[in-house]
Amino acid sequence: PSLGQSPRERPINFVIVTSAPYEELQQVTQQFLAELAKNPGLTNVDTDLKLNKPELSVVVRRDKASDLGIPIDTIGRTLETFLGGRQVTRFKRDGEQYDVIVQVADVDRRSPDDIRDIYVRAANGSMISLDNLLDVKETIAPRELNHFGQRRAVTITANLAPSYTMGEALQAMDSIAAQVLKPGYAVDYNGQT
Numbered sequence: 606p607s608l609g610q611s612p613r614e615r616p617i618n619f620v621i622v623t624s625a626p627y628e629e630l631q632q633v634t635q636q637f638l639a640e641l642a643k644n645p646g647l648t649n650v651d652t653d654l655k656l657n658k659p660e661l662s663v664v665v666r667r668d669k670a671s672d673l674g675i676p677i678d679t680i681g682r683t684l685e686t687f688l689g690g691r692q693v694t695r696f697k698r699d700g701e702q703y704d705v706i707v708q709v710a711d712v713d714r715r716s717p718d719d720i721r722d723i724y725v726r727a728a729n730g731s732m733i734s735l736d737n738l739l740d741v742k743e744t745i746a747p748r749e750l751n752h753f754g755q756r757r758a759v760t761i762t763a764n765l766a767p768s769y770t771m772g773e774a775l776q777a778m779d780s781i782a783a784q785v786l787k788p789g790y791a792v793d794y795n796g797q798t
Contacts, residue, residue: 686707753795
């Protein structure tokens with residue numbers, strides 16, 4: 606590698622960019638990598654898009670909340686307060702200032718099922734479990750939201766096999782891109798590439 610460049614850095618940095626969601630980008634990337642695996646000239650092929658971060662998708666049943674007279678912002682603030690924590694005030698004692706934070710204990714917010722133990726007040730004064738007002742789905746998301754040129758991106762990196770040139774590698778990758786990538790996708794290059 607040239608001076609100032611990490612020896613671990615791979616010479617091939619092929620970037621796929623799109624405005625599509627990361628889940629779709631992941632599917633396209635897997636198709637691309639499957640075709641790329643057929644090329645013996647590239648080794649140690651890897652991608653920086655890793656959909657491995659657990660996430661909860663919470664959708665409010667707006668019609669049900671409306672029927673009960675519960676504003677959507679009340680549901681949002683309740684979730685934020687109980688699960689994320691909210692500073693409600695400060696107090697001073699012996700010259701020290703302390704934040705007062707309201708939040709459910711860790712042990713009571715470890716599972717998506719714990720949402721059923723959180724209640725909001727309906728217009729008629731009754732307490733309604735959030736479990737009745739929300740659809741909660743476990744999903745996975747990218748650990749990092751990679752962008753290139755202000756668009757969602759994935760970078761595919763690889764090493765070159767002996768006697769395989771960078772030009773040959775890029776020509777092969779461009780050819781695969783022409784086969785696999787749908788309209789709305791583009792390619793770019795980074796690093797030595």
